[in-house]
Amino acid sequence: MTNEQVLGFPQGFIWGAATASYQVEGGAKEDGRGPSIWDTFAAQEGKVLNGDTGEVACDHFHRYAEDVALMAELGLPAYRFSVSWPRVMPDGRTLNPSGIAFYDRLVDELLGRGISPMVTLYHWDLPQALEDSGGWRVRDTAARFADYAVAVHGVLGDRVRDWTTLNEPFCSAFLGYGNGVHAPGIAEPGTALVAAHHHLLAHGQGMAALRALARPDQRFSLVLNFSPVLTDADDAAHREAARKFDGMHNRMFLDPVLGRGYPQDVLADLEHLNALEPAIREGDMELITTPLDWLGVNYYAPTRVAPLPDVSVPSNCGLPGMRGFNVLPPRGPLTSFGWEQTPGSLTDLLVWLHEHCPEVPLVVAENGAAFPDTLDNGRVRDSQRVRYFADHLRAVHAAIERGADVRGYLAWSLLDNFEWAMGYTQRFGLIHVDFDTQQRTIKDSARFYSSVVENNTVPTGDYAELAVD
Numbered sequence: 001m002t003n004e005q006v007l008g009f010p011q012g013f014i015w016g017a018a019t020a021s022y023q024v025e026g027g028a029k030e031d032g033r034g035p036s037i038w039d040t041f042a043a044q045e046g047k048v049l050n051g052d053t054g055e056v057a058c059d060h061f062h063r064y065a066e067d068v069a070l071m072a073e074l075g076l077p078a079y080r081f082s083v084s085w086p087r088v089m090p091d092g093r094t095l096n097p098s099g100i101a102f103y104d105r106l107v108d109e110l111l112g113r114g115i116s117p118m119v120t121l122y123h124w125d126l127p128q129a130l131e132d133s134g135g136w137r138v139r140d141t142a143a144r145f146a147d148y149a150v151a152v153h154g155v156l157g158d159r160v161r162d163w164t165t166l167n168e169p170f171c172s173a174f175l176g177y178g179n180g181v182h183a184p185g186i187a188e189p190g191t192a193l194v195a196a197h198h199h200l201l202a203h204g205q206g207m208a209a210l211r212a213l214a215r216p217d218q219r220f221s222l223v224l225n226f227s228p229v230l231t232d233a234d235d236a237a238h239r240e241a242a243r244k245f246d247g248m249h250n251r252m253f254l255d256p257v258l259g260r261g262y263p264q265d266v267l268a269d270l271e272h273l274n275a276l277e278p279a280i281r282e283g284d285m286e287l288i289t290t291p292l293d294w295l296g297v298n299y300y301a302p303t304r305v306a307p308l309p310d311v312s313v314p315s316n317c318g319l320p321g322m323r324g325f326n327v328l329p330p331r332g333p334l335t336s337f338g339w340e341q342t343p344g345s346l347t348d349l350l351v352w353l354h355e356h357c358p359e360v361p362l363v364v365a366e367n368g369a370a371f372p373d374t375l376d377n378g379r380v381r382d383s384q385r386v387r388y389f390a391d392h393l394r395a396v397h398a399a400i401e402r403g404a405d406v407r408g409y410l411a412w413s414l415l416d417n418f419e420w421a422m423g424y425t426q427r428f429g430l431i432h433v434d435f436d437t438q439q440r441t442i443k444d445s446a447r448f449y450s451s452v453v454e455n456n457t458v459p460t461g462d463y464a465e466l467a468v469d
């Protein structure tokens with residue numbers, strides 16, 4: 001080691017990696033699992049690249065013990081995973097004991113290796129049976145979610161400390177029902193807003209139900225995705241464009257949870273307000289405001305926007321009913337997904353969140369990047385990902401220095417996996433997966449991350465020095 005400096009993280013900082021059920025498990029028909037909206041969606045032609053599905057994925061359902069052993073080898077103290085609702089309740093309503101038994105085994109395996117399980121109850125795989133009775137268009141789905149949350153807590157609650165209701169309701173509502181890029185593939189802007197409200201209601205009802213059962217040391221959270229907005233100028237028109245995107249993308253889901261209701265400026269812009277308003281009933285906003293023990297922050301990249309000369313022209317952003325601005329192409333260097341690598345935006349985001357809601361501790365619940373990794377004699381030299389992680393960990397450290405209350409960081413993802421509409425074409429893993437043989441290979445980035453976790457520090461210095469030999 002040269003005389004490079006290291007940046008230390010707070011004592012007790014939570015380090016780990018994350019996955020989601022449909023993206024890694026496979027075992028789609030094992031032990032009575034019912035179909036999810038993603039099984040149905042992926043089976044339709046043209047929805048997922050190359051016709052890929054999550055039917056086998058990383059076969060984590062059968063290989064979980066091997067995967068937990070790999071986490072232990074990397075020294076990861078925490079693992080964030082999601083529970084598949086249709087595995088636990090094939091019809092969305094009735095508990096399937098052999099389905100939940102999988103998570104019993106997984107949690108015991110993790111605890112046996114000294115790894116803290118962090119459970120996300122919903123990461124987009126709604127039981128198809130519930131979609132058939134209206135899915136997130138209907139209010140009843142929120143009540144079904146609360147029942148499901150209680151059922152899972154009833155089995156795992158004696159061993160799991162950290163609970164998240166929903167992962168990224170933005171994606172599940174707006175991509176699922178607004179532009180149809182995700183399951184169930186509906187493209188109806190008004191419906192997407194109703195779905196967003198029902199997601200937040202599910203979160204609120206779930207929180208209230210879980211709080212009533214909780215042990216004193218348990219922590220309950222929501223995970224949101226954020227995209228900071230960048231503009232090329234700071235005039236009124238650019239600020240207005242940024243306000244609109246930020247409002248719909250970031251504040252629309254955060255402010256209700258903080259007890260501030262839906263942001264007034266967003267409602268004032270909404271073309272489909274008449275769809276949303278009737279969905280909001282007396283008492284909903286109070287439930288949605290149940291206090292969080294921490295807020296999960298998923299960050300990948302910023303979004304660049306510019307105003308359109310005619311503010312009545314629809315935006316190209318794909319969010320329900322937005323007008324008057326366009327999203328600009330990302331600027332290099334890009335990941336293989338075409339996303340920007342702009343670590344400074346993560347610092348800005350965490351500092352902004354701390355100012356916006358100083359009382360809420362933050363956990364970076366997902367951060368990572370896809371690159372075209374190649375397996376070369378048993379090794380994956382993913383130096384671009386080493387660099388991405390180093391830069392973004394330095395960015396988290398900078399936010400903490402500036403006062404942000406960041407309690408942890410979870411890398412996305414433990415394994416290369418089923419990347420939703422992109423199928424298996426985008427590899428985000430710390431661990432490479434050969435999808436023909438299911439062979440796992442620890443990437444260089446995982447070795448780098450492992451040393452960060454072990455030392456509770458991130459090195460400064462040149463990227464070349466970060467290389468692992």
Ligand code: GBH
Pocket residue numbers: 020023167168171225298300317318319366412419428
């Ligand atoms: C996360 O979401 C997911 O939680 C995870 O499952 C996934 O594997 C991972 O990211 C990598 O994709 O705002 O309409 O222009 C990603 C959040 C939100 C990022 C949508 C890209 C662009 C769509 N994504 N965003 S839009």
